[in-house]
Amino acid sequence: MKKTFLKLILFALAIFIIGTFYVGLKKTEIYDTKNLIGTNLDNFTLNSLNEDLEINQELIKENQYNLINFWASWCGPCRAEHKYLMNLNRNAKNLKLIGINFKDDKKNANKFLSKFGDPYHYSAADSEGKVSINFGVYGIPESILVDNNLKIIKKFIGPLNQDEYKDIINLTK
């Protein structure tokens, strides 16, 4: 009796784990956040990096185009893409950059910005990374191009490169 019970539990556990893996495998699109394109951003609230401002979807509605960039001072590829962000800030007229600092220490984040330059119109901090997850962001850097109706136009996973830079310039003309 005891053995049958044990058997049942073990088989059920095995089926559960394998089943979960299988569904996880089939659901890979949940990792592919590209299907968010065309949908609208959910409402969100974050404190600004220097805690003097509340950053939410209303601020996004003020600008024709917004590039929400997720970054951290500890992230190597973020350094690599930083020059494109600086250029975007300078050259893309209708675009405002919103930086969301991901799982980072505020001190280090500010240091990073004073060293490499601050391309952001608004800087928000998501020190626990929870809000970023709602944006469909799991790894950084990642950037989301949003218009003033909160509609997601495009997502850029990984560091921005020259082509994507041009792409953003064209999209926001």
Add this chain to the structure above:
Amino acid sequence: MLSNTGITLVILTTLLSITVIYKSFVDLHIKNNLVNQKILNLVTFQTTFSILSFIVLIVAFVISDFSLVNVYENSHTKKPLFYKISGAWGSHEGSLLLWINILVIFSFLFLVFTKHNNKSYLLYTLIFQNFLILGFLIFLLINSNPFSKIYPIPIEGLGLNPILQDPALAIHPPLLYIGFVGSSIYFSAGIASLISNCRDKFFAKSIKPWVLISWSFQTLGITAGSIWAYYELGWGGFWFWDPVENASLMPWFVITALMHSVIVLEKRNSIYSWVIILCLLTFTISVTGTFLVRSGILNSVHTFANDPSRGLYILIFLSLMIFLALIVFFRYSKKEEYNFLLKSKETLILANNWFMFFFLTAVMIGTLYPIILEVLNNTKISVGPPFYSAVIFPFVIPFLIFMALGPKINWIKNKYKEFLSNFLILIAAIILNFLIYFLLGKYSIISNLIIISSIFLIIHSVKDLLTFFKNKTVSDISRIISHLGFGMLILFIGISHNFTTENDFNLKVGEKKKFSVYQINFNSIQMENEKNYKKIVGEFRLINLKSNFEEILYPEIRIYEQPETLTYEASIKTKLSSDIYLTMSNISRSDYYNIKFQKKPFMIWIWISAILIASGGFIRLIKIKTR
């Protein structure tokens, strides 16, 4: 040409596997005490063909034969020879071929070295091992063929990811695979043992060398991975509790538990079923780890090779393995009686198993729970170092104490007499801990306790070592060395974790910066061309103002062309007492460079300790052989 040769060899290996399975089944019904010589010959051919196919792949990489997709995608003519060779197992396809080779080689060695034992046990082991081989060969042929051709033949390859071009990482997969895949042989042997009723002591003796080999290599493999992370990732850390790292750690916990339980089975003829469970679990968890890493389900920063179709295949294979193991286990296992006294060696060896399973559970929850939650609930969480620190670290303390005291206790029954000496050792450990505390600064209670218990274990091990050298009667020198290594590992991790000094600043060429007792002069910067990359090398003079000690450091920024990537090479001066770690990164449109300075005490001792742990396994192996 090479492509055809390679595929032919793989197909021959596949056909031989099928033949071996068939012949073994036939041989099972022949009443004879020895395994048919023909089967041995077949396995020898199978091993030869399999090794040859891997050599063909290496040759293709060495001569840059870009008619192979795999070579085209992962190599480049300008790559140094060493990395051309390691490129052979740098990709998913190549590493799968390596995986198959290890399966085949272990099956061959097991057959050769376990020659005189129970015939049906050997044959069943061979049959199940060849089912595993066959499964992976089919996977290779239909989904991940390293010999696939490309036409027209490209003139140049795409290159190997520069961050992977590192000596430690080049040897990391083979080492880890000997550990992971080597565990397949006792998965097969475990099932064979149940079916053929070849149990207990004999079974323990036959698998012990393979457990030791796979454990030792896996320990080295994990160490090589950490060394790579430390030297190459440029953050100064060496373990990030990343899911991919966890996937390599989980089987290690189970093998470690198995290694200890096998001793109990061998000496006391007990816990047979538990040993079988561990045998089955080790390889199952290894394959689960491979599934998690290769399918892309983990979505970790480390996942470089993922493809859901691969995942599906591995998952089907994994399910077959799990259900086969469960069914065979319940069909053939028998009820056992245990009567261990609390104060006996067997109980304390099993204490190792409790801890290993606790650590395993913690790491498994941290790794799998986010996946389960996401599938069931669409909620995404990420589990990071704080979880592992909070759950695992406190339990390291009793674990270390058990490791020190356990080996002192006799088999079956013990009267505990050494209370005074243990008390003295504890006092010595506490004094040493506070010495460290006053010399290096302050840290938390849990760190204090971990350091005290690790010193406690070290003193115990050193004491045992001295007894060993005095009278060579103490037989378990391998245990002493591994336990000493583990005590040192925890101690040095603790010290390096608590007492690393760090400084981060910007400098221009010609400038200097003072902080605490150091001064750094940024002397010059130079651009150099290497074979497959360009590099910017900074020259820094580090002066210790207190001792007037000087050191020149050369951190680099490397610019690789194929594929175009920037990597930051830390300049690391390793000394026995500490590592000086300096990285430099450029700041766009500015003459300034961002400099990160770290002084990490006793870093090299972490690697030495890990190697010491593994060497214990090798010493035991040599002893088994000479006996």
